[in-house]
Amino acid sequence: MTDYIERDELVSYFKEIATETLRDGSVQCVLGAGVIAHMIVEIKEFPAADVRPVVRGKWYWDNYKYDWTCYACGWPVDYHNPKDPWGKPEYSYCPNCGAEMVTDCNKLEEDEG
DSSP, X not given: OOOOOOHHHHHHHHHHHHHHHXXXXXXXXXXXXXXXXXXXXXXXXXXXXXXXXXXXXXXXXXXXXXXXXXXXXXXXXXXXXXXXXXXXXXXXXXXXXXXXXOSOHHHHHHHHO
């Protein structure tokens, strides 16, 4: 699986390294800080990946809306399981927000924590 990083955090990390390196003052350290500065420019110019955060939810019964509702966005689903009209919707995702519906509540809690 591919890992994605926060560009600004990586740049801040390298800036800290460059600052610590320059404190030494030797020629090698100044050259090293120059290399790091060049890396920062390259990181800032590198094209970003087209990703979106994974959102997970679950269907819950809302007594006020009297319908099954998405935990992630609060959208009441207007489709019911034809085999069980009062059963949870069969959607594996929310048609409104795209949240992946999980059956394991521990997985949902891990994402929130």
